[in-house]
Amino acid sequence: MDARSTPEQHPVDFTDAVHQLARMIPPGRVLSYGDIAELLGSGGPRQVGKAMQHTDDTIPWWRVIRSNGSITESLAEQAANHWRQERTAMRGSTVQMSQARWKPSDTQWQGIDALAADLRRRKLSAENDGIEA
DNA sequence: CTTTTGACAGCGT
DNA sequence: CACGCTGCCAAAA
Numbered sequence: 556m557d558a559r560s561t562p563e564q565h566p567v568d569f570t571d572a573v574h575q576l577a578r579m580i581p582p583g584r585v586l587s588y589g590d591i592a593e594l595l596g597s598g599g600p601r602q603v604g605k606a607m608q609h610t611d612d613t614i615p616w617w618r619v620i621r622s623n624g625s626i627t628e629s630l631a632e633q634a635a636n637h638w639r640q641e642r643t644a645m646r647g648s649t650v651q652m653s654q655a656r657w658k659p660s661d662t663q664w665q666g667i668d669a670l671a672a673d674l675r676r677r678k679l680s681a682e683n684d685g686i687e688a
Numbered sequence: 689c690t691t692t693t694g695a696c697a698g699c700g701t
Numbered sequence: 702c703a704c705g706c707t708g709c710c711a712a713a714a
Contacts, residue, residue: 569711588696592709599709600696606711607695619695627695678711 565673569598572674573606573619579666580618583641584657585650587622596671597678618657624649 566572572595580586588600588607603619610616617634620626624646626634631648638645644654659667 589698592696598711601694601709602696602711604695605693610695616695621695622697630695 566670566677568677569595569602569674570606570609572670573598573603574610574614575670576667577607577610577614577616577619579659579663580615580657582615582618583643583655585618585620585643585652585655586657587620587652589622590656591619594667594671595674597675620650622652624652624655 566575573591576591576594577586586594588603591603592598592600600622607616607619615637617626617630617637620634625631625648635648637643638650644651
């Protein structure tokens with residue numbers, strides 16, 4: 556059983572951390588790719604985008620979108636469905652980031668920070684292992 | 689080791 | 702509002 560299939564575990568890599576953070580986003584709320592990167596304290600929007608290529612059905616991928624409230628065209632319809640179902644704040648066919656952007660509570664911040672810290676620690680130790688003599 | 693690749697962001701024109 | 706360009710940085714090749 557590989558680590559990727561066990562939720563609520565320490566992230567094995569950046570991709571995993573992104574997935575875990577995505578799972579924390581409440582229904583009706585969204586985060587931008589850039590938000591995710593910022594919250595994790597590493598990587599950037601493009602890394603997050605890459606990470607979202609390998610999602611599974613446990614991940615609410617439609618809650619991770621562009622900073623302008625849109626999502627890539629191939630997923631727009633399915634995403635719109637979810638947004639409507641969750642009563643996500645919309646303006647036309649795009650999400651109103653000013654309304655729908657997830658603002659974590661203090662408690663939720665703790666989880667996020669823990670995840671971010673964990674990821675950074677993992678990265679450092681990997682670096683450590685990689686350094687040979 | 690270097691190169692390529694991205695479900696992106698932000699700024700300038 | 703629409704492009705075009707540059708910056709971004711982890712992972713895989």
